[in-house]
Amino acid sequence: MNEIRPIEPALTTLDALASVEKKLVWLASWMIHNANHIRPNRDGLKVGGHQASCASAASIMTALYFEILRPYDRVAVKPHAGPVLHAINYLFGRQSVEQMAGLRQMGGAQAYPSRAKDGPEIDFSTGSVGLGVALTSFASLMQDYVRAHGFVDSASPRARHVAIAGDAELDEGNIYEALLEGWKHDVRDVWWVVDYNRQSLDSVMPDRLFGRFEGLFRDMGWKVVSLKYGKRLEAAFARPGGSSLRGWVDDCPNSIYSALTFQGGAAWRQAILADMGKSRGVRAIIDPLSDAELASLMSNLAGHDMAALTEAFRAATKTDQPTCFLAYTIKGMGLPFAGHKDNHAGMMTVEQMDAFRAQLNIRPGHEWDKWEGLAQPKAVERFVAGVPFAENLTPRGRRLDAPAIPVPASLPQPKITGRRMSTQGGFGEILSEIGRAQGESAALSKRIVTMSPDVAVSTNLGPWINRRGVFDRHTRDDVFRDGKLASAQRWGTSPSGQHIELGIAEQNLFLLLGAAGLSHDLLGARVLPIGTVYDPFVNRGHDALFYACYQDARFLLVGTPSGITLAPEGGQHQSTNTPSLAIVQDRLASFEPAYCDELAILLRHAFDWMQRPEGSAVWLRLSTQILPQKERALNAAHVIAGAHWVVPPAPGSRIAIAYQGAVAAEAEQAFEDLREDEPGAGLLAITSPDRLYAGWRAAQRARRLGNAASSHIETLLAPLARNAAIVTVLDGHPAAHAWLGAVRGQRVMALGPDHFGQSGDITDLYREYEIDASAILDACAEALL
Numbered sequence: 040m041n042e043i044r045p046i047e048p049a050l051t052t053l054d055a056l057a058s059v060e061k062k063l064v065w066l067a068s069w070m071i072h073n074a075n076h077i078r079p080n081r082d083g084l085k086v087g088g089h090q091a092s093c094a095s096a097a098s099i100m101t102a103l104y105f106e107i108l109r110p111y112d113r114v115a116v117k118p119h120a121g122p123v124l125h126a127i128n129y130l131f132g133r134q135s136v137e138q139m140a141g142l143r144q145m146g147g148a149q150a151y152p153s154r155a156k157d158g159p160e161i162d163f164s165t166g167s168v169g170l171g172v173a174l175t176s177f178a179s180l181m182q183d184y185v186r187a188h189g190f191v192d193s194a195s196p197r198a199r200h201v202a203i204a205g206d207a208e209l210d211e212g213n214i215y216e217a218l219l220e221g222w223k224h225d226v227r228d229v230w231w232v233v234d235y236n237r238q239s240l241d242s243v244m245p246d247r248l249f250g251r252f253e254g255l256f257r258d259m260g261w262k263v264v265s266l267k268y269g270k271r272l273e274a275a276f277a278r279p280g281g282s283s284l285r286g287w288v289d290d291c292p293n294s295i296y297s298a299l300t301f302q303g304g305a306a307w308r309q310a311i312l313a314d315m316g317k318s319r320g321v322r323a324i325i326d327p328l329s330d331a332e333l334a335s336l337m338s339n340l341a342g343h344d345m346a347a348l349t350e351a352f353r354a355a356t357k358t359d360q361p362t363c364f365l366a367y368t369i370k371g372m373g374l375p376f377a378g379h380k381d382n383h384a385g386m387m388t389v390e391q392m393d394a395f396r397a398q399l400n401i402r403p404g405h406e407w408d409k410w411e412g413l414a415q416p417k418a419v420e421r422f423v424a425g426v427p428f429a430e431n432l433t434p435r436g437r438r439l440d441a442p443a444i445p446v447p448a449s450l451p452q453p454k455i456t457g458r459r460m461s462t463q464g465g466f467g468e469i470l471s472e473i474g475r476a477q478g479e480s481a482a483l484s485k486r487i488v489t490m491s492p493d494v495a496v497s498t499n500l501g502p503w504i505n506r507r508g509v510f511d512r513h514t515r516d517d518v519f520r521d522g523k524l525a526s527a528q529r530w531g532t533s534p535s536g537q538h539i540e541l542g543i544a545e546q547n548l549f550l551l552l553g554a555a556g557l558s559h560d561l562l563g564a565r566v567l568p569i570g571t572v573y574d575p576f577v578n579r580g581h582d583a584l585f586y587a588c589y590q591d592a593r594f595l596l597v598g599t600p601s602g603i604t605l606a607p608e609g610g611q612h613q614s615t616n617t618p619s620l621a622i623v624q625d626r627l628a629s630f631e632p633a634y635c636d637e638l639a640i641l642l643r644h645a646f647d648w649m650q651r652p653e654g655s656a657v658w659l660r661l662s663t664q665i666l667p668q669k670e671r672a673l674n675a676a677h678v679i680a681g682a683h684w685v686v687p688p689a690p691g692s693r694i695a696i697a698y699q700g701a702v703a704a705e706a707e708q709a710f711e712d713l714r715e716d717e718p719g720a721g722l723l724a725i726t727s728p729d730r731l732y733a734g735w736r737a738a739q740r741a742r743r744l745g746n747a748a749s750s751h752i753e754t755l756l757a758p759l760a761r762n763a764a765i766v767t768v769l770d771g772h773p774a775a776h777a778w779l780g781a782v783r784g785q786r787v788m789a790l791g792p793d794h795f796g797q798s799g800d801i802t803d804l805y806r807e808y809e810i811d812a813s814a815i816l817d818a819c820a821e822a823l824l
């Protein structure tokens with residue numbers, strides 16, 4: 040039973056919650072209405088918004104935020120209920136009228152909840168359906184990780200990670216990938232509350248699928264709580280004849296239920312009587328009811344019944360088992376288009392909104408007033424002031440603080456010079472050295488957490504994992520090791536391990552990187568997440584990567600091996616688009632070193648950059664190409680800024696070769712030949728077209744604002760003649776370099792595979808795709824003609 044917390048003699052918790060819910064539906068509807076019908080519209084474009092989706096989730100959100108959740112809990116709200124979340128924060132005094140009135144406008148509240156743009160009240164951004172839901176599971180895994188490692192006070196209460204999900208989100212495959220992974224890691228403290236309105240964007244969903252969800256979740260170790268009928272309907276079903284009425288509603292197809300909800304009481308009566316008019320019990324239930332009362336009874340689903348919701352949620356707080364609530368709701372509940380199949384983007388007309396306002400006793404001109412129209416405004420205000428979720432909010436809102444982990448001036452590293460190594464091999468060795476670090480690097484080493492979707496060994500994480508162990512809440516032995524069966528790899532798990540092994544699902548990698556990369560904000564514990572993946576399969580998880588960057592998560596992504604240099608293993612495994620992808624991805628600084636001395640500089644930079652407020656996530660594209668490692672002095676700042684001259688050009692030189700990554704040796708060989716004819720030629724090592732481009736754009740912007748500025752690439756290319764040729768080469772699509780010609784108006788001949796999918800050895804492939812030394816020389820000759 041519900042505890043009834045008296046607020047005033049005449050106001051119970053349930054009454055207060057009902058009042059709050061009304062306010063939320065009103066404010067969300069008004070926010071959208073204001074944006075579409077009241078605010079001046081400069082260009083006549085539709086502004087949009089989802090009043091029906093908001094109304095559908097309002098009861099669930101009221102019960103959670105105003106009764107069940109605690110301040111440390113974390114919530115992902117389905118994208119289309121963003122206005123309800125803004126309204127909730129408004130009632131808590133954490134959102135302004137200006138922001139709400141500016142919904143979907145520059146500087147106003149975002150269309151969908153956004154950590155980066157809406158500020159510290161938003162726990163998780165949402166928008167790409169399915170991802171926000173799954174993220175809660177990975178955030179919960181990270182909570183277990185930081186607690187197991189003692190990064191937060193273990194006496195502090197554990198947060199519950201809650202997703203308020205649209206039912207169509209359950210169509211997204213990433214949900215099931217996350218469920219499987221969550222089961223493996225025995226995740227806990229996760230709730231997914233499904234707003235089960237049986238409608239998506241296009242239409243009412245077919246019925247067949249829905250019986251499956253319960254089984255699916257249960258198989259994955261979840262508790263499933265089906266919240267189907269509200270208290271009034273249950274009471275009606277308990278009366279004589281009620282079981283036939285229940286059977287009838289149970290069997291009513293989604294589309295008919297929705298249509299009847301839209302049509303109202305008279306249609307309900309006609310449909311029920313047509314099927315059960317001879318049942319005296321049924322007639323005794325429905326005959327005394329007016330049409331309005333009958334409509335209200337028949338739409339009394341548990342997802343809109345505050346008593347049913349709070350009771351079920353409260354019961355579920357007794358366990359940490361992940362729990363899925365299937366809360367039956369009506370899309371557009373209480374609004375004129377409730378249940379209509381076309382209501383997803385439907386909006387109330389001005390007349391309908393006027394009628395809604397009158398129904399809620401809201402005076403014109405007082406639409407934004409918090410407690411306007413309520414019978415007991417003061418009592419509701421006092422109730423809201425005492426809501427546990429809103430306790431102790433700081434000026435940083437729901438963001439926590441975690442100091443940066445100091446990064447030593449140089450990282451421990453193996454001997455590199457004089458050896459033949461690939462950047463992938465170098466990465467594994469450097470990380471392994473960090474793994475056994477003493478002294479000032481030990482603190483850094485402790486905070487690193489690696490993760491990989493079944494490619495830990497083949498991306499050279501093996502030595503690190505052997506040193507630092509595999510994480511699991513439960514200690515599990517390594518059967519091979521215990522049986523003394525020879526293996527290079529230790530796979531025993533323990534709560535102190537620092538590698539999280541994932542199944543082969545790249546979206547999960549990026550969701551976990553996203554969650555780990557927000558640990559400082561969400562959990563108050565700084566970790567340095569490193570994820571490794573085959574570079575081509577970044578594409579497989581790209582939406583989740585994009586999503587992690589959108590949330591400003593901080594992590595290091597290592598894409599390796601990459602490009603056609605993978606050679607015999609080529610085909611689908613060759614990545615050619617990733618250098619371009621890396622340039623265009625916001626909040627992700629990307630680099631591709633050719634040699635391990637550059638890699639060491641970039642790894643150190645990554646640990647620093649991902650912790651800086653102005654920093655970002657980092658992507659290193661590495662290779663299996665083995666190169667002789669040279670003894671040389673490097674300008675670290677240049678490596679980080681994106682390029683350095685290996686051989687600077689003579690002033691006024693008319694040609695340079697610029698290479699990136701694995702093709703360094705081919706470029707060097709071509710350069711030696713070129714120099715015989717062109718002694719002033721330059722050789723440029725590009726470590727990041729992304730950083731070069733970003734720097735160039737920033738300098739352009741600064742100059743437009745009247746400030747003197749020169750970017751790194753402008754400075755580097757300045758010694759070359761105005762009409763010089765630059766032959767560029769990388770193991771990736773040449774578009775990543777083609778823009779370099781625009782910097783100073785020089786002529787760029789960009790080489791790189793623009794096709795892929797052929798197996799072969801490096802010699803054959805580099806020839807076929809025209810990135811070998813002779814192709815580079817041919818391009819130089821053509822450029823000099």
Ligand SMILES: Cc1ncc(C[n+]2csc(CCOP(=O)(O)OP(=O)(O)O)c2C)c(N)n1
Binds near residue numbers: 119204241370
């Ligand atoms: C990945 C992705 N694909 C498509 C969309 C466009 N879209 C927005 S909402 C929606 C359907 C939402 O239905 P549901 O999750 O049931 O939400 P509700 O019924 O509560 O509005 C779709 C397809 C999206 N936001 N994200």
Ligand SMILES: [Mg+2]
Binds near residue numbers: 207236
């Ligand atoms: Mg839906």
